[in-house]
Amino acid sequence: MKAFVFLSCLVFPGFLSFTFAEQNLYVSADANAESDGSPEQPFKTLNQARDKIRQLRKEGILKQGEGVTVHVNPGVYSQQSSFELTAQDSGTENGPIVYQAAKGGKVLIQGGISLNAESFQQITDEAVLSRLDPAVRNKVKVCDLSKIISSAFPEFKTAYRGSPSAPWLYVDQQPMTLSRWPNISGETDSSWAEFSKTIDTGLPRPDSDAPALKKLHPGSFVFEDSRPARWNLEEGVWLHGYWTHDWNDEAIRIDSYDKEKKIIKLAAPHSYGINAGTWGAKKRRFFALNTLEELDAPNEWYLDRNHKRLYFYPENELATSEIVLATSTQSLVKVEGTKHVKLIGMDFQYAHANGMLIRNTDHFEVIGCIVANLAGSGISFHGTSGAIRSCDVFNIGRGGISLNGGDRQSLTPAKNVAENNHIHHYGLFQRTYAPGIGVHGCGQIVRNNSIHDAPHNAVLYSGNEHLFEFNDVYRVVMETGDAGAFYTGRDWTSRGNILRHNFIHDLGGGDASHVNTMGIYLDDCDSGDTLEGNIFYRAGRALMIGGGRDNPVLNNLVVDCPIGLHIDARGMTWKQWNNPDHPSWMLEEKAERLNYKQAPWSTRYPRLAAIMNENPREPLGNPIRNNAFINCSKQVCSFDGNVKKLLDKFEIVDNLAVSTNGEAQVSEVKGFTDISGSKEKPIELGDDSLTARESLTLMQAWIQIQIPTFETIPIENIGLYKDEYRNTLPTQ
Structure with missing residues (x-):
């Protein structure tokens, strides 16, 4: 029997009307063996529907330009291998291939x-x-x-x-x-065991007589608590720790435990050594796992x-x-080389792997899906003109969504979009550099997403011409340090990116002596990004420019952040700058690989083309205009000594620094208007009966009186919105 067919007539203004056939196939989890994909005899699996489409095309029944909609009925579809789509499974612009959940219940594709x-x-x-x-x-x-x-x-x-x-x-x-031990307390993994005395960092000792110690080797440390004495080390006990840096975690098996000396020796080396020095707390931390x-x-x-x-x-x-029990170690969905395919309204859960690996595609869309409870990443996308829209991505072992595509050499944008997605509780296994959204390549768009509850970055990006706007980011970088909610770094060429109208608030990290959690972090001389119209509320060190150039800081609102704006001149003092002994730096070499002195780079980024003739180690070209800093408890502007010497070369105009009760800091920097209240006569900028968003809206009206050039930031448009696939909005 042929698949059920209906005809549609589309009429376009200015063109003759024509018809094209659209095939409809049906899938049901409780289908029997006798099936043809019709409503009466649906297929049992997505693979059968896919194979039927291939057959229809091979037999000529499915003609060029004709689309197919696969209606997937509610039910649980278990699979231990990937649902795979390749170039032969493509549709066309007017006839896409659509796999869509039928109404009436949940469609669950599970790898468990x-x-x-x-x-x-x-x-x-x-x-x-x-x-x-x-x-x-x-x-x-x-x-x-x-x-x-x-x-x-x-x-x-x-x-x-x-x-x-x-x-x-x-x-x-x-x-x-x-x-595990210690047990989890509260809503996050906040319970850790700590140590501060290291016996052996595990780093190479060139002067040692023992060959094993001349190279990276397993480290050891003193742990005063006697708890390890009760563990069965022969069966295997692992320690998941931040061993040196608060931006690098790893799980390492215990090799041995000396009960008398209370020394734990690890069974494998850690690349940065054990407690070998970091920016932040001196104590290192871990938790033990996998012990009965x-x-x-x-x-x-x-x-x-x-x-x-x-x-x-x-x-x-x-x-x-x-x-x-999630047992499958293969991605639930694996796509390579398709065009004009859509996945709509289905749940993809329970795999000890990635949710979706989508590669080299054009016009591939994931809409209104739940991608959750996975040990790997949620949706990894590489292609052009794709969209991940109105999806919920949560309980993810690594990162939530990644976008890649476009061509940096020619500065050709990919035009991929991640929009209106709710991404939360990710980084459960890989706790660092596993962002809510990772962006690379050229010309991706990240808009109106809500990203929250994670140990490290919300957005990690590199490349060119990306747009990040109207995203609501909160409760991230909750257990890491020297980290940012938005993070990029170590590249002169990562230019043309715009971060605007994002709400970054209630971040974690930092302690009384260090403020090492950042709202937006342009690390290690990263250059060429525009930071405009963002709101930072309780966001640590709100804006940090680590030695970079050509990063306009425009019309941002910073409220209740210990440090408002940080700029340093590390390029002038750090030995890593353009040093072959530090290959991840090599800033000029990275630019040369992209032919930065030739078109299109030289015309798109003329300041980069001239960088070697303009004191390249100095953090120049960072205009600071129309920003408002309210109640920065430590510093409004954190500038190192070299930056202070260069301030005459900076454009700093029409900025505002306010201490509502006289206890916070004001700027004492050119280009700022400083206003202080007192305990007796505080400046009233909010209302305890209002929400944070309502108070921030009210605050902006007052700021405009002080600096008329300040433009209202549309906080009401930030975050998730309702559509056909998202009819309710989560509360914070």
């Missing part, structure tokens, strides 16, 4: 195994019970997976950065916690990989719970 609550039983093995805390022995349940899974479970690597080996347990759409003895808190689990027994301490009764 659903478990029954009845399969979790009381533990009777005395050897296991003896290892558990007596208080939880009757609360921890066991599920015998040997009856369900025949293949062996992979072992953990000695050291890993990112996701541990599969599988992972999810209950009621939330990831459970692999048994620490299965002592609700929602913790442990897997005996040899005997295939899953131990779980449920917080609530499991009878009505949705329990999934």
